[in-house]
Amino acid sequence: MRQYSPDLTPPWKKPQQPVPEVPAEPGLVVEEAGTGFCGAVIRCEAGTVTLEDRFGKHRVFPMEPRGFLLEGRAVTLIRPSAGGPARPTRTASGSVAVPGARARVARAGRIYVEGRHDAELVEKVWGDDLRIEGVVVEYLEGVDDLPSIVDSFAPGPDARLGVLVDHLVPGSKEWRIAESVTSDHALVVGHPYIDIWEAVKPSSLGIEAWPRVPRGQDWKTGVCRALGWPENTGAAWQRILSGVRSYKDLEPELLGRVEELIDFVTTPT
Numbered sequence: 001m002r003q004y005s006p007d008l009t010p011p012w013k014k015p016q017q018p019v020p021e022v023p024a025e026p027g028l029v030v031e032e033a034g035t036g037f038c039g040a041v042i043r044c045e046a047g048t049v050t051l052e053d054r055f056g057k058h059r060v061f062p063m064e065p066r067g068f069l070l071e072g073r074a075v076t077l078i079r080p081s082a083g084g085p086a087r088p089t090r091t092a093s094g095s096v097a098v099p100g101a102r103a104r105v106a107r108a109g110r111i112y113v114e115g116r117h118d119a120e121l122v123e124k125v126w127g128d129d130l131r132i133e134g135v136v137v138e139y140l141e142g143v144d145d146l147p148s149i150v151d152s153f154a155p156g157p158d159a160r161l162g163v164l165v166d167h168l169v170p171g172s173k174e175w176r177i178a179e180s181v182t183s184d185h186a187l188v189v190g191h192p193y194i195d196i197w198e199a200v201k202p203s204s205l206g207i208e209a210w211p212r213v214p215r216g217q218d219w220k221t222g223v224c225r226a227l228g229w230p231e232n233t234g235a236a237w238q239r240i241l242s243g244v245r246s247y248k249d250l251e252p253e254l255l256g257r258v259e260e261l262i263d264f265v266t267t268p269t
Contacts, residue, residue, distance in 0.1 A: 019066050019073075023080035024049045030077065031069040032061050044079055092125045092246045107134045108159035109265035112149070114166050115139050117237050118196045122164075125247055126258060133266050143177050146188075155185035162261035165190035187264045189257040194219050196254075200240055204249035 022028070024044040031038040032051070037059050039051030050060050061067065063077045111130075113119050119139040123130075130137065140149065143165055155161040163181075165174050168190020178188035193199050197220065202209050213222030220233040229236050247255055 020070075020075050021078045022068075022070060022075045024063065024077040025080050028070075030075070032059070033067055033069055033074065035059075037061075041077075044077075049077055092128065107136070107265065109135065109155075109161065110153070110159075111135055111137045111162045111164065111261050111265060113137060113139050113164045114143060115141055115196070117241075118164065118166070120237075120241060121196055121199070121244065121250075122258060124241065124244055125250065126262065129262065133262065135262060135265055143174055146177050147181050150181045150186055155183070157185060159185070160265045161186045162265045163188040164257060164261060166196060167192065167194050187261065189260055191251070191253045191257055193251075193253070197223065197237070197240055199251050199254035200244055201249055201251060204245075205240060205243045 022030075024041045026041055026043070028041045029039065030041070030051070037051060037053065039053040039057075039059065041049055042052045042058070043050045044063070047063055048060050049063050050058055052058050063079070065076045066074045068075055068077050111122075113122060116139055119137050122137050140146065140163075143163075146163065150161065150163075153159070153161055163178070163186070165178060165188060168174050168178060168188075169192055174190065178190065182188050191199055198210050207227060211223055211226035213219045213226070220236070221231055223229075224231045224233065224236050229239070243249065
């Protein structure tokens, strides 16, 4: 025989269980229950909250009871109290900061860059974003062996591979290698600079421009000589890296390519 609950009150007449009230602090990531739109709080005013998703799209929602999900659980957003502790609202890459967010388990997909300096620069500017997205960055020490590396990685729908290449200009050796390995699941992009050093804006380092180094000279050593720096490329790189505080210190030709790779490896096919 079927067992019936002794409580015959229709579900729509039962009082709802109370849910937590959560201050809509800038950077808090929530999902709007009705539409499924997920984003970080960027402002709260006049009974509404504005969310920004990871692609920069803004949506405004009323702060209704039980109107949002926080880590999968229903909550009611309330206006934060005045004078609360200030939190950073942006990461070094310009994305919405998510205070206290834990790193996601690493994806199978990867981003490869040419060398250690490239990896350190990407980490400094995009590190927070990469940890939230679960994207690991590795370096290659050049692109000559890229075809065999891609074959060994075997990129696929659940393991996409993105590669950032220095001096990727039409007709170059790097261009031909990139063309040979690009596929639906492997994307090779690059910037036009001889080395990742040049992707840092000269004004961020207090210099007028990157010097021209004659052909046949080691480019990094030639830069150090022209700028009057000690001919120690490791120390020179640390000096350059220390001048980078955010995406504003980098050239657009690099910014766009890194963002493109992050989107590529994190967007399901």
